[in-house]
Amino acid sequence: MAKIGVVTFPGSLDERDAQRAIRLAGAEPVALWHGDHDLQGVDAIVLPGGFSYGDYLRCGAIAAQSPLMAEVISAANAGTPVLGICNGFQMLVEAHLLPGGLIRNDHGNFIRRDQSLLVENPDTAWTNEFAKGEEIVIPLKNGEGGYIADAATLERLEGEGRVVFRYKGVNPNGSLRDIAGITNERGNVVGLMPHPEHAVEPGFGPNTRVRMRSGVDGLRFFTSALHALQAV
Amino acid sequence: MPTIVVEVMPKAELLDPQGKAIAGALARTGRGEFQVRQGKRFELTVPGDELTQELLDRVREIAADILSNSVIEDVVGVHVVGRETPAGV
Numbered sequence: 001m002a003k004i005g006v007v008t009f010p011g012s013l014d015e016r017d018a019q020r021a022i023r024l025a026g027a028e029p030v031a032l033w034h035g036d037h038d039l040q041g042v043d044a045i046v047l048p049g050g051f052s053y054g055d056y057l058r059c060g061a062i063a064a065q066s067p068l069m070a071e072v073i074s075a076a077n078a079g080t081p082v083l084g085i086c087n088g089f090q091m092l093v094e095a096h097l098l099p100g101g102l103i104r105n106d107h108g109n110f111i112r113r114d115q116s117l118l119v120e121n122p123d124t125a126w127t128n129e130f131a132k133g134e135e136i137v138i139p140l141k142n143g144e145g146g147y148i149a150d151a152a153t154l155e156r157l158e159g160e161g162r163v164v165f166r167y168k169g170v171n172p173n174g175s176l177r178d179i180a181g182i183t184n185e186r187g188n189v190v191g192l193m194p195h196p197e198h199a200v201e202p203g204f205g206p207n208t209r210v211r212m213r214s215g216v217d218g219l220r221f222f223t224s225a226l227h228a229l230q231a232v
Numbered sequence: 233m234p235t236i237v238v239e240v241m242p243k244a245e246l247l248d249p250q251g252k253a254i255a256g257a258l259a260r261t262g263r264g265e266f267q268v269r270q271g272k273r274f275e276l277t278v279p280g281d282e283l284t285q286e287l288l289d290r291v292r293e294i295a296a297d298i299l300s301n302s303v304i305e306d307v308v309g310v311h312v313v314g315r316e317t318p319a320g321v
Contacts, residue, residue: 057298057299058301058304061298061301065298093301093303094301099303100303101301101303101304103242103246103247103249103304104249104250105249106247106249107249108249108250108252108253146247148246148303148304149303150303174247
């Protein structure tokens with residue numbers, strides 16, 4: 001069975017949800033600790049949401065300097081699938097695994113909503129079970145989710161198809177070009193602000209037209225990783 | 233014990249929601265003539281008495297590497313408290 005590690009940092013919040021999502025997707029979750037140097041032989045890695053180090057300095061900045069992140073960066077550069085969710089996305093940009101940055105929401109408020117996203121790139125390790133142009137709904141909850149990058153970086157991301165998700169309907173945080181998630185050149189590292197791990201189980205996900213809390217669009221992030229690992 | 237100050241500001245072209253909120257509070261209290269941008273000041277203190285070029289270079293490296301993120305912020309000042317910062321810093 002494929003093993004997917006979830007790294008806990010001081011101030012992480014959603015690592016248990018991520019572990020549960022991995023289990024529901026049919027893989028074995030492995031709890032990893034930021035202070036270790038050991039990835040315990042996992043096949044893929046999730047950097048979960050939360051407020052590592054209380055968002056001190058900049059969101060994700062101190063976590064990006066942690067001992068295990070050095071191993072995560074090596075693994076990512078060697079092709080291991082890495083998913084950064086919310087604070088995990090902030091860590092990925094602070095660790096320079098993904099370009100750009102995330103700043104305080106333009107309206108200044110923390111926001112939590114069930115968010116529609118447009119799948120722009122279904123060819124990454126974490127999105128291969130989606131269709132291009134598909135609309136999905138997963139929860140979003142952040143205070144500093146405004147994606148920014150300079151014009152050249154934005155052009156490169158667009159030109160190379162590295163915008164993976166765009167906000168649909170509402171841009172909840174002022175992200176440039178409605179960008180909700182991006183990937184690296186190789187497509188193994190994906191970061192996004194919304195939370196797929198909170199939409200994996202009927203009864204606990206976002207509302208859908210069919211039934212309250214029945215949304216499970218997030219599950220396919222994790223089954224995509226399994227699919228990608230089988231393809232290797 | 234030299235203390236070296238590093239000042240970091242959000243990039244001028246980017247929205248600064250914190251500064252905007254402060255300016256809003258000023259406007260509500262009759263002081264609306266100001267625009268505000270909020271940045272950060274770091275104080276790095278090292279033991280010893282010597283202030284070398286090497287030490288200042290090290291601080292500049294830390295300022296660029298960790299204390300700021302060049303995508304969203306600029307290091308706008310590196311100076312030594314109570315002394316004239318040597319040239320080239």
